[in-house]
Amino acid sequence: MTAHDAPPLAEEAIRGAGLRVTAPRRAAYDALAGLPHARADEIFERVRATIPGTSLQAVYNVLGDFVDAGLARRIEPSGQPGLFELRVGDNHHHVVCTSCGRVDDIDCIVGEAPCLHPAHDTGFRIQVAEVTFWGLCPDCAAAADSRPPSDPDRP
Amino acid sequence: MTAHDAPPLAEEAIRGAGLRVTAPRRAAYDALAGLPHARADEIFERVRATIPGTSLQAVYNVLGDFVDAGLARRIEPSGQPGLFELRVGDNHHHVVCTSCGRVDDIDCIVGEAPCLHPAHDTGFRIQVAEVTFWGLCPDCAAAADSRPPSDPDRP
DNA sequence: GCCTAGTTTTGATTCACTCAAAAGAGCGAT
DNA sequence: ATCGCTCTTTTGAGTGAATCAAAACTAGGC
Numbered sequence: 001m002t003a004h005d006a007p008p009l010a011e012e013a014i015r016g017a018g019l020r021v022t023a024p025r026r027a028a029y030d031a032l033a034g035l036p037h038a039r040a041d042e043i044f045e046r047v048r049a050t051i052p053g054t055s056l057q058a059v060y061n062v063l064g065d066f067v068d069a070g071l072a073r074r075i076e077p078s079g080q081p082g083l084f085e086l087r088v089g090d091n092h093h094h095v096v097c098t099s100c101g102r103v104d105d106i107d108c109i110v111g112e113a114p115c116l117h118p119a120h121d122t123g124f125r126i127q128v129a130e131v132t133f134w135g136l137c138p139d140c141a142a143a144a145d146s147r148p149p150s151d152p153d154r155p
Numbered sequence: 156m157t158a159h160d161a162p163p164l165a166e167e168a169i170r171g172a173g174l175r176v177t178a179p180r181r182a183a184y185d186a187l188a189g190l191p192h193a194r195a196d197e198i199f200e201r202v203r204a205t206i207p208g209t210s211l212q213a214v215y216n217v218l219g220d221f222v223d224a225g226l227a228r229r230i231e232p233s234g235q236p237g238l239f240e241l242r243v244g245d246n247h248h249h250v251v252c253t254s255c256g257r258v259d260d261i262d263c264i265v266g267e268a269p270c271l272h273p274a275h276d277t278g279f280r281i282q283v284a285e286v287t288f289w290g291l292c293p294d295c296a297a298a299a300d301s302r303p304p305s306d307p308d309r310p
Numbered sequence: 311g312c313c314t315a316g317t318t319t320t321g322a323t324t325c326a327c328t329c330a331a332a333a334g335a336g337c338g339a340t
Numbered sequence: 341a342t343c344g345c346t347c348t349t350t351t352g353a354g355t356g357a358a359t360c361a362a363a364a365c366t367a368g369g370c
Contacts, residue, residue, distance in 0.1 A: 020336050020347065040326080058349050060327070065348090078231040078285075081326060095279045104277060122259060124250045126290035130233075135281035175316065175367055195357080213318050215358070220317090236357060 017069035023051050028062045029086075032072060037083045037094075037103040077103065077132060093130070097137035099144075106133060172224035179209050183217045184241075187227060192238045192249075192258040232258065232287060248285070252292035254299075261288060 010029035014021050024047060031046035032038060038046075044059040063084050066072035070089070076082045077096045083103060093106045136144060165184035169176050179202060186201035187193060193201075199214040218239050221227035225244070231237045232251045238258060248261045291299060 022336075022348065024349075053350090055350055057328090057351080061349070074233075076231075076233040078229075078237075082233075095277060095281065097279070098282065104279065106277060122250060122261060123293040124252070124259065124288065124290045125296040126250065126288045127253065128289045130287045130289065132285045132287075133279065133281045134283045134285065135279045138278040141280040177317065177367075179318075208319090210319055212320080212359090216318070 013071060017066075017071045019065055019069055019071075024054050024058045025062050025065075027051050027054070028059060028066070029071075032066075032084060032086045036087070036105070037075070037085055039081050039083055041081075043084065075103075091128075093132065095133040095135060095137075097140055098134050099136055099140035102137045102139075104137070106131075168226060172221075172226045174220055174224055174226075178206050179213045180217050180220075182206050182209070183214060183221070184226075187221075187239060187241045191242070191260070192230070192240055194236050194238055196236075198239065230258075246283070248287065250288040250290060250292075252295055253289050254291055254295035257292045257294075259292070261286075 010026040010033075011021050014025050014029060019025065027047040027050045028043055030050075031043045035042055035046070040059055040063055041056070043063065044054070044056050047054050047059055063072065063074070066084070067074050072084050072086055073088045074082050074084055075094060077094070080096075080101065085105075087105065095104045095106050096102070165181040165188075166176050169180050169184060174180065182202040182205045183198055185205075186198045190197055190201070195214055195218060196211070198218065199209070199211050202209050202214055218227065218229070221239070222229050227239050227241055228243045229237050229239055230249060232249070235251075235256065240260075242260065250259045250261050251257070
C-alpha cells in the first residue's frame with residue numbers, strides 16, 4: 001500500500017459518505033482503522049480514550065450509521081458479538097480461530113464473485129455469498145501440536 | 156429418499172447418540188424432524204403441544220445436548236436467533252431470504268469439502284467452511300418483480 | 311426394586327443491543 | 341458572524357435470546 005491509497009482521513013471519509021463530521025464519528029473511524037475487526041465495546045473503549053464523555057449508545061449509533069452509509073461492514077461469526085471493519089466493497093471473507101476467536105481476512109476464493117452459484121438452481125435470487133472459515137490460528141495450532149491430544153477432563 | 160434411509164425414530168437416534176431417552180428429547184427430536192430449520196422457541200411450542208409441562212429451559216438443554224452429541228446442528232444467520240437442524244455430517248450450506256427470513260438447504264458447491272482452501276495460505280489450519288447465501292426466495296422475488304422498484308419513503 | 315448419574319424445573323441473570331425523549335451541535339443559508 | 345433546521349448525542353429504560361445455578365426428579369444399570 002503506497003501513500004497514495006492510504007485509508008482516507010476520518011473527516012474526508014465521513015463527509016464523503018454524506019454524514020456530518022462529529023468528534024465521536026472521527027474517533028470511531030480512527031479506532032476502526034486501528035482495529036481491523038473490533039467489537040462495539042472495543043471501539044467504545046478507544047473512543048473514550050480520546051473523548052471521555054462519549055456514551056456507548058453513541059458508538060452503536062455511529063457504527064450503525066457507518067454501516068448504513070457503506071463506510072463499514074458488520075460481520076457476525078456464530079456465537080460471537082458483531083464485529084466491525086472498514087474494509088468494504090471487495091467481497092472478502094473471514095477465518096475465525098475456534099480456539100482464541102481471532103479473526104483474519106481471506107481474499108475471495110474464486111475470482112471476484114465467489115461461490116455465487118450454488119450447485120443446483122434453488123429458485124432463490126442470490127445476491128451475496130458469505131463465507132466463514134473456522135480453524136486454528138497459527139498460534140493456537142502450534143500450541144495444540146506441542147501437547148498431547150487434548151483431554152477435556154484434565155485442564 | 157427411500158423408506159430405507161428414512162430418518163431414524165427418535166428413540167433409536169437419541170439412544171444411539173449415547174443420550175438417555177426422555178419425553179422432552181423425543182418430542183424435540185420429532186419437532187426437529189418436522190421443522191427443518193427451527194428456532195428454539197418454535198421447537199418449544201411443538202414440544203409443549205405434546206408434553207404440556209415442558210420448560211423452555213429444558214428445550215435449550217435438549218437442543219444443546221443434541222448438538223454436543225452430533226445429532227443436530229445449530230446455525231446462526233446474522234441478525235437472527237439460532238436455528239437447529241437434524242441434517243448433520245454432510246457439509247451442506249444455507250440460503251437465507253433477505254426479505255422473509257426463510258432458510259433453505261443448499262448442497263455443497265464444490266464436491267464434498269467445498270471451499271476448504273482459501274486462495275492463499277493464511278497460516279490458519281482450517282477445519283470447516285461455512286457458506287451462507289443471501290438473496291430473495293422465489294416468493295419474495297416474484298413479489299418484488301410485480302411492483303416498481305421499492306420506494307422506501309412510501310409504504 | 312434401588313441407587314446414582316444424568317435430566318428437568320424453577321428462577322435469576324447476563325449480554326449485546328435497541329428504543330425513546332430530551333438536550334446539544336453541524337453546517338448551509340442568511 | 342449569526343440563525344435555525346436538522347441530524348447527533350446523551351440519558352435511561354427495555355428487549356430478546358440465551359446462559360447459570362440449585363433443587364427436584366427419573367432413566368436405566370445393578
